[in-house]
Amino acid sequence: MTQSSRIPLDSTVSASIDPKLDLNWQDDALDLSAGYGMQTIATRAGHHRTDEGEHSEAIFTTSSYVYESAADAAAHFDGSKKGNVYSRHTNPSVRTFERRLAALEGGERAVATASGMGAILTMCLAYLKAGDHLLAAKQLFGSSVGLFNTYFVKYGVEVSYVDCFDNDAWAAAVRDNTRVIYCESPSNPLGQIADLSFLSQLARDNGALFIVDNCFATPAIQKPLDLGADIVIHSATKYIDGQGRVLGGALVGSEKLMQEAFTVVRSGGISMSPFNAWVFTKGLETLTLRMKAHCENANKVAQYLSEHPKVSRVHFSGLGDHLAHELARRQHYRKDCFGAIMGFEVASDNLSDKQAAWQVIDSTRMISITNNLGDVKTTLTHPSTTTHFRLSPEDRLAAGVTEGLIRLSVGLEDVEDIIQDLARGLNSL
Numbered sequence: 001m002t003q004s005s006r007i008p009l010d011s012t013v014s015a016s017i018d019p020k021l022d023l024n025w026q027d028d029a030l031d032l033s034a035g036y037g038m039q040t041i042a043t044r045a046g047h048h049r050t051d052e053g054e055h056s057e058a059i060f061t062t063s064s065y066v067y068e069s070a071a072d073a074a075a076h077f078d079g080s081k082k083g084n085v086y087s088r089h090t091n092p093s094v095r096t097f098e099r100r101l102a103a104l105e106g107g108e109r110a111v112a113t114a115s116g117m118g119a120i121l122t123m124c125l126a127y128l129k130a131g132d133h134l135l136a137a138k139q140l141f142g143s144s145v146g147l148f149n150t151y152f153v154k155y156g157v158e159v160s161y162v163d164c165f166d167n168d169a170w171a172a173a174v175r176d177n178t179r180v181i182y183c184e185s186p187s188n189p190l191g192q193i194a195d196l197s198f199l200s201q202l203a204r205d206n207g208a209l210f211i212v213d214n215c216f217a218t219p220a221i222q223k224p225l226d227l228g229a230d231i232v233i234h235s236a237t238k239y240i241d242g243q244g245r246v247l248g249g250a251l252v253g254s255e256k257l258m259q260e261a262f263t264v265v266r267s268g269g270i271s272m273s274p275f276n277a278w279v280f281t282k283g284l285e286t287l288t289l290r291m292k293a294h295c296e297n298a299n300k301v302a303q304y305l306s307e308h309p310k311v312s313r314v315h316f317s318g319l320g321d322h323l324a325h326e327l328a329r330r331q332h333y334r335k336d337c338f339g340a341i342m343g344f345e346v347a348s349d350n351l352s353d354k355q356a357a358w359q360v361i362d363s364t365r366m367i368s369i370t371n372n373l374g375d376v377k378t379t380l381t382h383p384s385t386t387t388h389f390r391l392s393p394e395d396r397l398a399a400g401v402t403e404g405l406i407r408l409s410v411g412l413e414d415v416e417d418i419i420q421d422l423a424r425g426l427n428s429l
């Protein structure tokens with residue numbers, strides 16, 4: 001399948017995913033070649049009914065599968081017959097999730113993993129080897145930086161970082177051996193925006209893969225593959241579940257690239273559990289609706305924070321004066337959505353920045369203090385002492401994580417209640 005057959009920006013599907021490439025799977029509920037809208041894909045794509053005729057997606061909690069005969073088993077192993085062999089390799093519940101997510105992102109295929117970090121590890125194992133260079137944004141999820149700097153450097157991969165919003169810096173940092181260009185947009189925790197079309201072109205010009213962690217936007221807001229990215233990565237743990245229940249991740253891209261990722265997942269056992277896959281499948285059904293509501297709440301909360309005297313800075317591309325506001329509008333196909341995660345910095349005359357941030361967090365009553373995000377429940381995090389604690393002070397500052405920074409993931413409670421709780425915190429300063 002070519003790029004032109006990806007889901008176009010008007011978010012109807014023109015793509016047909018060839019079931020022959022994908023075991024013996026037939027989506028009996030939805031023929032994607034017929035051209036459906038996002039919400040229809042979200043509710044129906046990838047569903048394969050059993051002979052029981054169940055309406056809703058079943059959970060296949062089985063580790064292995066039986067064969068009709070010894071010869072049938074042998075045929076499954078020599079590849080002459082395609083089908084399930086073992087759930088570390090394939091599982092129908094996982095397959096439903098993969099097919100639904102791939103259809104939503106407009107990719108040929110998805111490969112599910114045990115967690116978001118499992119997807120990022122898979123990326124490294126599948127596409128990088130000793131002597132290659134990984135060029136990444138400075139503004140990344142803390143564990144991603146930890147994985148690159150601790151393990152990939154150990155195995156001989158060169159890693160370097162540039163500011164995600166600085167196109168000149170990206171271009172100057174490309175080396176002859178650059179194999180992967182990697183970013184998040186919006187980034188964690190500051191919601192900075194990378195120019196995905198520019199980076200796609202830069203990667204193409206230099207024979208590298210461009211890989212985007214689309215966790216904060218989700219395909220309900222932004223489809224990096226349509227902007228030229230080769231692979232999208234997800235922590236499904238966040239908005240795809242949306243209700244903070246289970247861990248999972250995924251990669252989405254071309255059949256060829258996903259075949260490499262699939263081999264890593266199946267060999268390394270980074271596979272998603274069937275139960276988690278079922279939770280994510282059901283999560284995808286409401287993703288578009290939830291994201292719209294998350295973003296509406298977030299736009300109002302950001303406005304409130306930007307006007308509060310104790311808030312020195314709000315990091316959120318939805319605000320008109322944000323440096324990347326226009327770029328975000330351009331590359332998010334859902335125009336008034338900028339995600340629902342923002343950073344804000346607080347300061348007080350008689351407290352250190354860290355004490356001020358902690359006091360604001362501790363003076364709220366409803367909002368959860370947790371490191372998770374992308375949940376129906378609003379959450380507050382102090383990144384410099386939690387999610388980004390393991391980074392060196394220099395790496396922390398490079399990622400823009402100051403002591404006074406608070407990360408807010410705006411949930412689906414009534415927005416007046418969210419604002420009132422934040423007011424309780426801020427007015428304590």
Ligand SMILES: *Cc1c(COP(=O)(O)O)cnc(C)c1O
Nearest residue numbers: 115116117141188215235237248
């Ligand atoms: C949480 C997160 C991850 C890691 O995902 P897990 O499911 O926790 O392993 C990766 N990228 C981003 C942007 C995240 O927020």
